[in-house]
Every structure is written in C-alpha cells, then in structure tokens.
Amino acid sequence: MPNDKVIRVDPVTRLEGHGALTIKLGSDGKVKDVQFNVGSTRFFEKFLEGRPMEEAPRITPRICGICPIPHHLASVKAVEAAWDVTPPPAAVKLRRLLIEAKQLSSHAIHFYALAAPDFVFGPFADPSVRNVAAVLKHLPDVAVQAIKLMEFGQELCRTVGAKAIHPTTAIPGGMLSPLKEDERDEWLKKVPEMLENINKTVELAKNVVNMYIDVVTKVAVTPTYYIGLVNDGKLDIYDGKVRVMDPDGKTVAEFEPKDYTNYYGEHIPGHSYATHIYYKPAGYPDGIWRANTLARCNVADEMATPLANEALKEMREVVGRPSHHTFAYHWARIIEMVQAAEWIKTLLEDPEIVSTDVKLSDVEPKAGNGVGIVEAPRGTLLHNYECDEKGIITKANLIVATNNNIAGIEKSLMDAARFVFEQKGHEKLKLPDPLVKT
C-alpha cells in the first residue's frame, strides 16, 4: 500500500548487539506491524561440533560479554549432565558465588547505565546528554555508587572465575581453582560497603518508580507467558526446575531441564536472525513467553533471601502477580540485585567456600546428551550438547536468554506503538520533572 508508512529505528541504542526496529503504520494511522530486527548471528551451534565437550565452557562465554558467566556455567552443567558427573558441593558454592556476583554487576550496570539516563534526565532530553557519561557529570555521587557495585561484582567474578569476562575456572567435575582464605577475607571486608550501596540503590529506585508510576502502570502492559528457574518454588539463578506461568498467573508447567523439548518451541521469523522461543504446548504466537527479571519474579512463589522477599511483596502490592508491566522489569531487577547481594554475603560467610575439595579427579567422557540451564541476567539460558564416546560434540542446541524475550519485546513494542500512534497516550501521561534538567 503506497500510503503505508514505515518507521525504522536503526540501531536501537542502549542495547548491546544488533537491534533495529521497524514499525509499519497503515494509511489509517493504525499500527500494522512491529518488527524487532536482530541483524547478526555467529553460528556457535555449528562450530561447537567437532570440539571436545570440555572445551565448550571455554568457547561459549563468547556468545555474550554481558553474561559470559551464565554461559560458562550452563555449558559446564550440560557437559556434566551428559557424562553423569556430580561436582563436589564446595565447587557448586563457588559457581553460585560466581553467578550471583555477575547478577549483581549486570543488574547494576543495566539499571544505572541503560535505564537510569531516561529516568534521570527525562526521556525527551537531548541525545548528547541522555547517557551514562552525563549521569557521571551531573550526579557524581549516584555514578560512584553505581560504579562501585559494578566493580564489586566484576572483580569478585575475576577472583573466582580467573577472568571477569569469559571466565575459565569451571571444568566438568568442579572448579580448577579453590578460593583462598586470604581472598575470602578480603572480600568479606568489602561486603558492608557493597550492602550500603545496595540500600542506596533501592532508595533511588523506589523514588524513580514512584515518580514514574504512571509510565510503569500504563505503558506497554503486555500479557504473555513467563519462564524462569525455581528451586523449591523460590527464585534461583543457578539450579532448579523450569517453571512456566500463563498470562493469568497459573503455573502450567514445571519440568527438569532434560525435558525441555516438550515445552520449548522455536519460531524462525523471517525478519530477525535471533529466533523467537515460546511455550510449545500453546503454539506460536499464543505461547509467546518472556524471561528476565520480571518473569522470574512472576513465576517464583517467593525470593530465596529475606530482604529480597520483603521487596518482592512490596512490588506485588503495587503491580500484582503476574505483573505484565514491561517497565516493572526495572523494579524486579532491583529486587534480584538485593537477592544477589544477600547470597554473596551468605556464601562468603560459609566456611565451606574455602574448601580445597573442588574438583573430581576421575571424570571420564562417554557418549551422551546433556542439558544445562541457568538464569542469565536477561533470562533462562539453555545449553544442550550431544557427544560421541570420546566426548566430542556431535550436536549443539543453544537457547540464549534474549531469544526468550524477542517475541515478547515485539508484543510490548506493539502495545507501546499503539499507545503512542493510535491513542496518543504518551501526551496524556503524567511525567515528572526529570531529576536533572538539561
């Protein structure tokens, strides 16, 4: 139709990776289609074939520099599942420390660098100021607390994982390096300051949520399914069962990682190299689910740590369970950050964390098929490998966190686009004065 209008946002900024947005408007002003175009892919599933399976945890972190640790761990868990290996308990604690540290830094960077500029300067400020460098300039105290949280998380990852980005210490059967007592002591000393910065962040976030409550509760309210790991019903990012909740808030599935093909559907869109993952029994597009912070907070009955659980209750009083409010992802992120901080403290205080019994010495490869699932900051992450009797990979299937969200992103962008282009709703929104005027 000649009168159709196509709006293209390329690249979508403040998103690591290749995203563009295509919005098609009909001549009647109605939003006809919203596409989220992911414009690149690197074929890890293919070139894992032929590699010794124990190398996968050293290769797959390169899928994502924001969540290399979840990849490292989902990968090693997949290998262990295929070879029937159970690592010693102290190794599992170290891995948990690693993934919680990553959760902390990733959530901090996301909140402060990717989301906060809009909230702090207002969404309509000039692009040259609406960024993290400007946060640094105009609100140095806030920036410093943000950076200290990121630093804490990233550096703790380095201590446990050898490298903060693309860690290398997890191996089928455990960890290649125990945590030394003096390292543990150093980290314990840093915990109080970290907790203080967490508290300040929670205060700031509450403030922002209250200011923008109209945006949180009215823009992009998009019912979908939700997916996340739970351990005894509690939110867990290292281990557990996968739970799926329907848009009405009913738990429709809870399954072991190895059974994922009964529940995971993958839709290959014509307009994106990133595929769309959905709840297979409901079909596509009805079964579109979302992962990530809010999804996990929706599917879990409660948080695993006390302060985080209080915060979850508070959020549920405002947005309910399940919450379909896309902007509540920021709120849920803060709640998860609290849980990560509490976990880190508990683990560092656990005497077993410095145990040297962190690696089995009798691991043997065998032919097998293994699935490993963890939660990455952006959602449920799945690695599945098959190997021959020498442990060489013959097939790989990777379902990365973001792909659980792309169809949901399109859906919520569709809702946002209708709100803006059809209902002109953004003109009626109550927006506060930005914290910093530019």
Add this chain to the structure above:
Amino acid sequence: MTEQVSIALGQGSSCWGCFQSLIDIHLKLADVLPLLDIKYWQAVVDYKLSDLESYPDKSIAVGVYEGMARTEEDVHLLKTLRAKCKILIAFGTCSCFGGIPGMANFYDIEDCYDVKFRNNKTFSDGEVPSENVPPIESIVRPNRHYVDFDVYLPGCPPTSSLILTALTSLIEGKEIELPPHTVCHYCSREKKETPVPEILRPFKGNADPDRCLLEQGYICLGSATWGLCEGQCVNKGVTCRGCFGPPPPITQDHGAASISMLGSYAPLLPDELKEQVPDPIGYFWRFDYPSSHLGNMRIKREDAKNAK
C-alpha cells in the same frame, strides 16, 4: 582541562565483551570519560548510524571497532569508521584476527544455516531470515582484509588495565607501548624442562599447582601467546588457550607456532600426537583461524567457489 579527544566506537558481530572490559576500568571512567567526545557508540549514546555517516572524512580522532565482520552491515560500519577516523583501532581478538566466531569458517555457510535456522531440536523446516536484516557474508574475512588499522589491541577481551593504558596514551597523543613477553613470563609455575609424557585432557586428574601445566601434559599455549593478560588463567590453575593471539609481530601464525611449541615439549611421534590431541584445529586456531595461513587457504577456496 585537556582538550577532548573525539572518538567513535563501532560494534561489528561481537559479544560486547571488549566494550564491557572498557567499562570495567570502573572509577577511572570518571577521569577518562570527560576527556572523550563520544561521536558514536550505539549501545551507550543515542546517536544513529546516519549521524556517523554525516561526519566529514577524517574528522574524528579515534575509531574503535569491536568484533568481526559477519554481515554486509558490519563491513559497512567498519569502512565508515575507517573513512571518518584518523586512527583506527582493531579492538580485541575478533577484530584483530577473527576470534572465536571465526571458527565458523571450519564449515560451509549452508551447514551453519542448517543448524541455526532450518533444523534443530526445537524447530524444523525453518528458512533463513531475509526481511529487514543485512545479508550474511559467506565467509569470515579478517577485518584487515577490508581496511587498514593503525593499532591492534588483542585480547578476548583485552584487559581493563590494557585498555586504560591505551586510552591514556591516545588522550596524551603518545605511542602505545606494550611489553612483548609471552604468557609464560607472567606464569608463576615452575618449568623443569622435562618432556611431556602424555597429553591429558584438562578434566583429568588434579594438576600440581606449582608446576608448568604443559610439562604435566595439559596443553597450554602460554609460550606461543602474547602475555598482555599477565597470565590470568594459568595463575588460577587453567591452561592458556591463546586468546591474546601471538606475541609481536602479531601477523605471525599463532596456530603454527603453537603446534611447533607443543612438538618441542612433547617428543611424541606424529601418530601418537594425533591420537592424543583430539581437535588440533580447535585447540591451536581457536582465536585466529581467519587470519592464519590455513584460514587464508580456506578463504581462497570460498572465493574460487563464489567465482564459479
């Protein structure tokens, strides 16, 4: 205040890890960021590609390119950065050598499409996406096939302190000076110059924490790899896989050097070696296949096929 240095940061097909490592200079950001005038950085500032395209040629002091060029759009961004920037930096191992995603060249692109889009455990009979997405190059060429770089900063990712050193030099207008040592130089493990009895896969046994891993039989590329990482893996019990590429001159063939290194430590017959090293190409050319001699032959084969 020193005058700001204009900079444009571009992301090809990559994992964002190099940029994450830049951000991980932490509080130093407060010193460095105010000295930079960021003209383009898609994930961080709200400028669009058309903004970058509209700057006059050579008007930006420094360009930084992370990742390899997997799509036509990546190639375009790489060339645009080259045109607009006076100094262009190949940032990270993907950008310098092709990196881990360069391993896709072990296979034909159609086979890659098969497992990614056509048939896998969670889908069947899919089609390769083609609407509103840039076409994929059939082969990964090293970035330096497309443009000339002024600076190579390898590492997967380069460490934060290395990035800080480089940025500081650029801001001060000085040459970047980097020590030439290999990873072994920074490794605290003792070498006893004893031959490797047999090759062990890394999950086998428990390594002696004080002795060279290679001499114990675990393949370690430390002696063939540039030590800009200061030995972060090997000092935590983990063998080096060579993610920083070869020491200067970095155009030398890292994989070939690694194999001959192994040969000199492990006096095994070629047949024994073949039996004991399960995946030589994936071990020794993991990070730099596209820019190696072998990888270049692979690219030539692709060119011949496409010329038909």
